[in-house]
Structure formats: structure tokens, C-alpha cells
Amino acid sequence: MNRPVDAFKQRLAQAGVVLNEPSLKAPLESPWFVRALQAFSGWLAALFLLGFIAMGVIFVAERAAASLVVGGILIGGGVCSAAHNAKRCA
Numbered sequence: 001m002n003r004p005v006d007a008f009k010q011r012l013a014q015a016g017v018v019l020n021e022p023s024l025k026a027p028l029e030s031p032w033f034v035r036a037l038q039a040f041s042g043w044l045a046a047l048f049l050l051g052f053i054a055m056g057v058i059f060v061a062e063r064a065a066a067s068l069v070v071g072g073i074l075i076g077g078g079v080c081s082a083a084h085n086a087k088r089c090a
Contacts, residue, residue, distance in 0.1 A: 009019060060066045 012019060060070050
């Protein structure tokens with residue numbers, strides 16, 4: 001892939017065209033206000049996620065039937081996962 005580029009540069013050099021190539025690439029760095037906005041947005045998103053999860057936990061904790069259903073689903077998932085891993089390891 002570099003061969004055509006090198007050939008092109010060589011032809012330019014033969015024609016007397018000088019190429020200015022930087023010796024060091026400039027580091028790409030985002031401005032401070034972009035990083036601050038991203039940090040604030042991350043914290044805000046985390047708070048919304050925790051609030052959403054807390055609403056679900058409160059709903060399950062207040063109702064016995066919901067607790068039994070969620071518990072059964074989690075136990076079933078654990079048993080299926082253990083059985084799947086046992087087949088894979090054997």
C-alpha cells in the first residue's frame with residue numbers, strides 16, 4: 001500500500017517539489033469543556049439508571065408474588081447456566 005505513495009513522493013522529489021512532513025504528529029486532545037460535559041452527562045446517566053433500577057426493586061420488594069417470580073427466574077437461570085457449564089466442561 002505504501003509503494004504507490006513512495007513512488008509518487010520519489011517522482012515529486014525528482015521534479016523538485018519539496019514535501020514538508022512533520023516529524024512528530026500533534027496529539028489529539030479534546031478541550032476541557034467537552035471532557036467536563038461528558039463527565040457530567042455520565043454522572044447524570046448513572047443517576048437515571050440507578051433510579052430506574054431502584055423503582056423496579058421497590059416494586060418487587062413490596063409484592064410477594066413478584067418476589068417469587070423474580071426469584072424463580074433467577075434460580076432457573078442459575079441452574080441452566082450451571083448445567084450448560086457442566087456439559088461444556090465434561
